[in-house]
Amino acid sequence: MKIIIIGATTGIGRSLAQLYASKGYEIAITGRRIALLEEIKELFPNTKIHVRAMDVTDYEVSRKTMQDLAIEMGGFDIVIINAGVGFPKATFEQEIETININVRGFMALANWTYQYFQQNGGGQLVGVSSLAALTGSAYAPEYHASKAFMTNYMSGLRMRSAKYKHQIAVTDIRPGFVDTPMTKQNKGMFWVSTSEKAALQIAEAVSSKKKVAYITKRYYLVAILLKIMPEWLLVKVF
Numbered sequence: 053m054k055i056i057i058i059g060a061t062t063g064i065g066r067s068l069a070q071l072y073a074s075k076g077y078e079i080a081i082t083g084r085r086i087a088l089l090e091e092i093k094e095l096f097p098n099t100k101i102h103v104r105a106m107d108v109t110d111y112e113v114s115r116k117t118m119q120d121l122a123i124e125m126g127g128f129d130i131v132i133i134n135a136g137v138g139f140p141k142a143t144f145e146q147e148i149e150t151i152n153i154n155v156r157g158f159m160a161l162a163n164w165t166y167q168y169f170q171q172n173g174g175g176q177l178v179g180v181s182s183l184a185a186l187t188g189s190a191y192a193p194e195y196h197a198s199k200a201f202m203t204n205y206m207s208g209l210r211m212r213s214a215k216y217k218h219q220i221a222v223t224d225i226r227p228g229f230v231d232t233p234m235t236k237q238n239k240g241m242f243w244v245s246t247s248e249k250a251a252l253q254i255a256e257a258v259s260s261k262k263k264v265a266y267i268t269k270r271y272y273l274v275a276i277l278l279k280i281m282p283e284w285l286l287v288k289v290f
């Protein structure tokens with residue numbers, strides 16, 4: 053099994069990379085901070101780890117990098133698109149950055165990956181969206197909207213695969229709260245998981261080819277609530 057992880061320098065992506073590397077899977081890891089990726093490679097000298105600097109907002113380059121990795125690795129089976137940002141009380145510039153990374157950057161790679169798998173006998177596309185996909189938010193409307201895009205896009209690709217029998221599994225990973233650099237400044241978090249525990253549950257959901265997985269699993273209960281809560285109540289809670 054060969055796996056590409058987009059956004060593996062810190063947090064959930066890094067823990068996933070270390071988990072898969074510790075199991076001996078051949079992996080490719082990407083992110084903007086290449087020194088952090090080299091650190092992971094050094095931790096696992098006996099595992100094949102391909103390292104690539106990648107800024108997902110530069111989507112022509114990121115799609116070309118995927119092409120190069122496909123050649124270097126002799127193909128791959130799973131692509132996990134985890135790169136993402138979220139800012140507390142974002143400025144306009146930060147809102148644009150969120151859309152460029154979480155929406156445009158994600159879509160460019162998901163689109164490339166789908167076509168690659170379509171031409172190469174199938175595979176599995178995994179996107180790390182969020183529980184935030186299920187509702188708006190007074191604090192971060194752009195973040196929640198960006199995650200809703202990811203979730204709907206993945207649902208569409210899953211439907212396309214079913215309709216045209218493309219043999220492509222699409223797994224939407226929806227974390228609740230995970231302790232990572234992204235959430236360091238967050239207040240009022242609950243059921244916070246370590247990134248290692250999140251990675252274990254994500255790997256489990258990926259290997260069983262789940263369509264949707266809440267991380268950690270008990271956030272499923274929150275998802276049910278979010279789906280039925282009216283906006284006036286959401287305003288009080290979030």
Ligand SMILES: NC(=O)c1ccc[n+]([C@@H]2O[C@H](COP(=O)([O-])OP(=O)(O)OC[C@H]3O[C@@H](n4cnc5c(N)ncnc54)[C@H](OP(=O)(O)O)[C@@H]3O)[C@@H](O)[C@H]2O)c1
Binds near residue numbers: 059064083107135138
């Ligand atoms: N932590 C949570 O509670 C939580 C909850 C729900 C969903 N999520 C989602 O989980 C994913 C991982 O987040 P995290 O919490 O693990 O945060 P994190 O530690 O800040 O990790 C974010 C990752 O995304 C990469 N990234 C950001 N901008 C990028 C860009 N322009 N090009 C390429 N890579 C980029 C970062 O690498 P570089 O900065 O080195 O490029 C880093 O590897 C995100 O999509 C996030 O929205 C997190």
